[in-house]
Amino acid sequence: MEQAKKGIFGFPKGFPTVLGTEFAERFSYYGMKAILLYYMIATLKDGGLGFNNTSAVAIVSMYGALIYMSAVIGGWLADRIFGTSRIIIVGGIFILAGHVVLAIPIGAAGLFASLALLIIGTGMLKPNVSTFVGQSLDDDKDYDFVFSFFYVAINVASFISPFAVNYLWKHYGFHYGFGLAAIVMGIGLFVFIIGRATSLKHVSTPVPNPITRQEVGKLGGTIAAILVVVIAFFTITANIHQGYFALFNAKNQINAALLSNVVAFLAVAISISYFVRISSSKLVTKQERSKVLAFIPIWFAGVSMWAVQEGAGSIGADFVMKANLHVGGINLQAAWLQSVNPFVVMIVTAIMGIIYKLYADRLPNLFVRYAFGLLIVAGSYFLLMPAAAQGHGFSAMWVFGSVALTALGEVLISPVTYGVTNRLAPKAFGSQMMALWLLSNSVGQSMNAVTAPLYTSNPGLYFVIFATVPLVFAVVLFLARKPLTRLVEG
Numbered sequence: 001m002e003q004a005k006k007g008i009f010g011f012p013k014g015f016p017t018v019l020g021t022e023f024a025e026r027f028s029y030y031g032m033k034a035i036l037l038y039y040m041i042a043t044l045k046d047g048g049l050g051f052n053n054t055s056a057v058a059i060v061s062m063y064g065a066l067i068y069m070s071a072v073i074g075g076w077l078a079d080r081i082f083g084t085s086r087i088i089i090v091g092g093i094f095i096l097a098g099h100v101v102l103a104i105p106i107g108a109a110g111l112f113a114s115l116a117l118l119i120i121g122t123g124m125l126k127p128n129v130s131t132f133v134g135q136s137l138d139d140d141k142d143y144d145f146v147f148s149f150f151y152v153a154i155n156v157a158s159f160i161s162p163f164a165v166n167y168l169w170k171h172y173g174f175h176y177g178f179g180l181a182a183i184v185m186g187i188g189l190f191v192f193i194i195g196r197a198t199s200l201k202h203v204s205t206p207v208p209n210p211i212t213r214q215e216v217g218k219l220g221g222t223i224a225a226i227l228v229v230v231i232a233f234f235t236i237t238a239n240i241h242q243g244y245f246a247l248f249n250a251k252n253q254i255n256a257a258l259l260s261n262v263v264a265f266l267a268v269a270i271s272i273s274y275f276v277r278i279s280s281s282k283l284v285t286k287q288e289r290s291k292v293l294a295f296i297p298i299w300f301a302g303v304s305m306w307a308v309q310e311g312a313g314s315i316g317a318d319f320v321m322k323a324n325l326h327v328g329g330i331n332l333q334a335a336w337l338q339s340v341n342p343f344v345v346m347i348v349t350a351i352m353g354i355i356y357k358l359y360a361d362r363l364p365n366l367f368v369r370y371a372f373g374l375l376i377v378a379g380s381y382f383l384l385m386p387a388a389a390q391g392h393g394f395s396a397m398w399v400f401g402s403v404a405l406t407a408l409g410e411v412l413i414s415p416v417t418y419g420v421t422n423r424l425a426p427k428a429f430g431s432q433m434m435a436l437w438l439l440s441n442s443v444g445q446s447m448n449a450v451t452a453p454l455y456t457s458n459p460g461l462y463f464v465i466f467a468t469v470p471l472v473f474a475v476v477l478f479l480a481r482k483p484l485t486r487l488v489e490g
Contacts, residue, residue: 013202017195019150022129023157024188028099028181031161034338036060037317039174047173049108053318054456058256060314061449062263063115068442069267070123072274075435077124083205084128084135084431085196092189094121099182105175127434134422136203151415152349158342166335209283209428260449267446271439283428291424294487297477298417299440301370304470305377306444309410312341312403314448315455323396332396340400344407349415367481373412374474380405381467388460
């Protein structure tokens with residue numbers, strides 16, 4: 001690595017600035033999400049919106065799905081128009097605006113306006129922060145080490161934020177908790193803007209595949225067509241007051257089932273189109289194409305993992321309310337559940353980061369590690385079967401333990417995949433390939449939204465199905481480890 005790019009402890013120069021920005025984004029995201037479902041289902045008297053549980057679970061899942069879906073737009077804007085550093089700043093402004101709107105007590109209108117801003121902003125920022133870290137590295141050997149500690153640092157924010165936001169909610173109300181998320185995001189955005197002109201000025205973030213004048217015209221036509229379809233959809237459905245295809249029912253409540261299916265369809269369709277587009281592009285070499293092919297099973301493994309892991313913010317948040325939160329003389333708070341995952345992740349990932357640095361040549365095959373991680377993720381939902389059978393009054397430790405087990409499996413998959421995605425990405429599609437990895441999260445969460453009615457009616461069956469899927473993919477990856485490894489190595 002060039003001396004100019006070295007920082008403290010061998011990390012890239014300016015690395016703390018990037019960590020500060022992602023720290024703020026994760027703090028705001030997990031802090032807000034820790035109380036979002038409770039805000040939606042709380043009565044108007046208690047400062048909430050009065051949504052039913054099924055709709056709230058579906059909407060929280062859709063929100064998560066759309067955030068990661070919008071990463072496709074952020075990746076495209078970085079690769080074709082802005083470059084990574086400028087789009088990170090634009091995304092941060094949208095996120096800040098979204099949290100400010102949610103901090104204002106203006107009811108359901110404020111909620112949906114805030115979610116829209118957060119979806120757009122996070123889609124711009126999240127894939128490009130990870131890509132930006134990769135652009136600051138010269139040595140491929142540092143990928144697993146740097147990205148592991150990058151993962152640790154951002155999970156510190158995810159761990160702290162639910163406690164802080166929950167405290168403000170309990171003592172002052174929901175909107176004070178949402179306001180804290182806005183303040184932290186504002187600080188993080190300011191730090192990145194200053195750092196980009198100082199400690200990060202050595203990092204080159206050119207536009208790898210600039211858009212041409214001919215493509216600008218086609219893009220305008222595509223955007224216009226999408227707007228026409230969206231406006232037509234909302235106009236038609238808003239005027240249908242009965243039946244499945246109504247956007248609102250007779251009580252003017254949003255049709256979460258319809259929107260869940262729309263979001264799931266979009267997530268799957270966009271993922272397929274991106275795989276086809278990248279693998280068939282003339283800008284992709286034969287060797288790069290083989291690596292894209294190897295990325296497909298990794299992506300599916302991600303879908304099955306995220307469906308369980310991200311379920312903690314929707315399914316888990318609802319399920320833990322059925323539990324006995326008084327454990328060992330301690331009165332647990334439901335919102336604390338969201339801190340379990342980052343707590344386990346930051347500790348175990350730090351350990352794994354050291355292992356990657358010291359024993360990289362002695363570790364099991366990448367796909368063997370993926371398979372083992374998926375087995376652990378599957379076990380986390382099987383662990384909930386006794387609690388689901390009991391129905392109510394079970395110990396909250398079943399749920400807290402399940403989330404902890406999921407986090408352990410996640411550590412073997414997600415942190416490494418950020419580096420793997422950077423290595424497997426064709427040169428012309430760096431940010432868009434990262435967005436494709438984030439789309440696996442979108443598909444997983446959209447599956448949660450679609451199956452929300454199944455969860456509320458039969459939690460036991462829901463847990464069995466969502467535990468079986470990663471179990472199947474674990475077996476597939478283990479059996480196909482040798483040919484997949486050959487594809488990765490080109």
